Amino acid sequence: MFESAELGHKVEKAVYEKEVPKLRAALLAAQQELREGKKFAVTVLINGVDGAGKGETVNLLNEWMDPRHIETHAFGEPTDEERARPPFWRYWRALPPKGRIGILFGNWYTDPIVARAERQSSVAELDQALDEINRFEHMLVQEGGLLLKFWFHLSKEAQRKRLKAISKDPDTRWRVTPTDWERFKSYDRYKKVSEHVLRQTSTGPAPWIVVEGADERYRGLTAGQTLLNGITKRMEVDEKGFKPRVTAAPLPPRAADKRDLLNTLELKQELAKDKYEDQLEKWQGRLNMLARDPDFRKRSVIVVFEGVDAAGKGGAIRRVTAALDARWYRIVPVAAPTEEERAQPYLWRFWRHLPKHGRFTIFDRSWYGRVLVERVEGYCSDGDWMRAYAEINDFEDQVVRAGGLMVKFWLQISQEEQLKRFKEREATEHKRFKIGEEDWRNRKKWPIYQKAVCDMLERTSTEHAPWTLVEAENKYFARIKILKTLVNRLDAVV
């Protein structure tokens, strides 16, 4: 992959000075259009060999464009807030919103490459990490982002010369650390690993752009032209109204015998009030004890409540929180996304609420809106919700691998029971706010929603993050089942 970046590329001064003014004007214009249209975000990854001019190129791009609308992020050691969450949390925090350019140095590629080159990970582990990266980047692109991945390369000889030159100049000496020389010694090892990484992660939507770093003018011009080309090409595509082909396989139709996970549930379960009260105390007490377990400080709990309208999510949530100290949990009621959230990939607004270790986050509705209401109401394209199943599984998988416990509940009642509850709500003054036209509208689409739920359960009930179906016509039964499930799941890990 690096052959064409060891050709000794060079740009003459005269050519450079002729090209740069045109390029700058075009970059500024493109940036301006990007900013006004707010149609997509531009994420630029800067990676490559030490001393190949990564920092200089970024500074140059900031100089050429309007730096007020570029965000440059460097990732060193994670902060303690970052360490208490999945590794990708810090990258989600740094994603540029639509209309802006984000330049990420030392991004999600650094750790996997260093770990493998330093023999701290196996090839299998590296490939696992790369697969995760590919999925993440694929999602970014599918969400409408423009992703440009630059790899700045230097041949071994060129790197030696350059490091020496930088070390000699008192103005630049600080930039070369002993680690850089250490790494130089392992140039071949790093090259081999990098080559593997680039090959595995050069995908159709997010290919690598390898730039020879030895000549300052060549390097700068190439980066600038590539960025310009990326932005303008992307705008042309947008103007043509080109829609990406939906590559997801269509979902299977309803089972021939019409049996599914929901209609085979026994929704009416028995639990008398006095028994309920005993059990409630028992399970709330156990939950409280588990949450105070010192081992829990290394874990976090994410609870998802989804369900049919009026199935009793609110009441169930209150029975869970009643067992917890208010300092330990946060409830996130999921409504329409805010303006800042709409400028990001749809999972962004859930990532921002992930709890740190030792805490609970309870989502009252969740990212599953993508494959439920957004699918049914057509708020997103078919391609969008079809790919969401895999993206959601990836997201939950990351949370679980970072010590999160993911507990998901679907609360089900029958259509008749729902009608009864809607009417009750309308009749009771202090409950009237809970019911509106939208609820009645959604009710008419009952079979379509139920199909969407079944598809969701099928595709996202994973070993790490299984769904628990809750028969919710008897509220007492439902609440106890939820508490018990939560306790048992927590008990298994702390």
Place this chain on the structure above:
Amino acid sequence: MFESAELGHKVEKAVYEKEVPKLRAALLAAQQELREGKKFAVTVLINGVDGAGKGETVNLLNEWMDPRHIETHAFGEPTDEERARPPFWRYWRALPPKGRIGILFGNWYTDPIVARAERQSSVAELDQALDEINRFEHMLVQEGGLLLKFWFHLSKEAQRKRLKAISKDPDTRWRVTPTDWERFKSYDRYKKVSEHVLRQTSTGPAPWIVVEGADERYRGLTAGQTLLNGITKRMEVDEKGFKPRVTAAPLPPRAADKRDLLNTLELKQELAKDKYEDQLEKWQGRLNMLARDPDFRKRSVIVVFEGVDAAGKGGAIRRVTAALDARWYRIVPVAAPTEEERAQPYLWRFWRHLPKHGRFTIFDRSWYGRVLVERVEGYCSDGDWMRAYAEINDFEDQVVRAGGLMVKFWLQISQEEQLKRFKEREATEHKRFKIGEEDWRNRKKWPIYQKAVCDMLERTSTEHAPWTLVEAENKYFARIKILKTLVNRLDAVV
């Protein structure tokens, strides 16, 4: 202040059971109205003696109301992200938005009280901290927030009994730490300090509510009723459309001789292009060196660019950033606030962008919008912008005391020069986007804007955070003056 909280207040079980259902229904209704109206945020502070039932009360409030719209924050040790910013940064992060209730445990009162009781600070230092708190709380209330400050009190004897009871019960034992017993030994000292704190910070808009904590039912009912009363009274006031009286003294009129800071500036300064280029290199080089100084890692720099339209802010900012590595700075272009920002006090959107140590944040327009465009265009009330001078000074003072260097530039050109530049912009294709109807409209209000600028300079050029006036008709001169000022200010501290 604690006498009435040592009376042995008690509520009988029968009374409690009769009152609670009514209270809950009313609280839920009030919370619902708050949530729908999104007119103000409710910030509840929970402080007081250890073992007086603070945690229990908060849990009770969460149980009584809809916990999905309450955020409870506990503040322990600051995280490293918090330590790299002014102490109040973490509290700003936790402020509830309009329509929600935020409960803050271990808030801005904890450190001052502990420091004084443990003899780590003098009375003067305590009073200084309390003054800062009073100003902050005053701002919160003036910004439309409802602030309820609860102090849970126990007599010494009651505290001893309670701590003992908690320690005996295996279910609650974990809650009493050795620190609690240590503090109990210093009960009298804590009481004396707390009494002083409460007296100094019981202000008209934000008085303390002292609650005797010995009886669970009394304590819970009192807290709930006080919260309900606070919310409903506040809503009544809003409905009546009551406007707070503007208590700020009117600003002085223009000086009798019409001389002011702006019209006495010599706007046309000389600096030839070749000299400019030499100087530019020199000052950019020095800035670069200073930013790399190891001492700088303990400081941060906040640069504010304000000025007449078309005075050359953008160009000046680029000459500053060209001297810096893109990883070290962030430029914040200040436009209309987002939805999330509008739900908070107006300074919130600037607090969120404060740099950590070792970094620059450059504000392209800033919080001074409050006393410039918002004042002139009537986007806020007279009372709002009149109090903003002091609030801004407090904000900048906090930043400076936490190691921030605050450098503020006002770029001035004459009305004639502005006209010339506007016309040039209209004539140049790639600059046309920079000029719109609004610019022409603002231009007509020139004298009003200039008066606002003079008032601003007068009231916010402080010892810690002085304004630098920049004569900007010669762009070369302006840019060098800005770089030089920045270098000299930085040089004085690293």
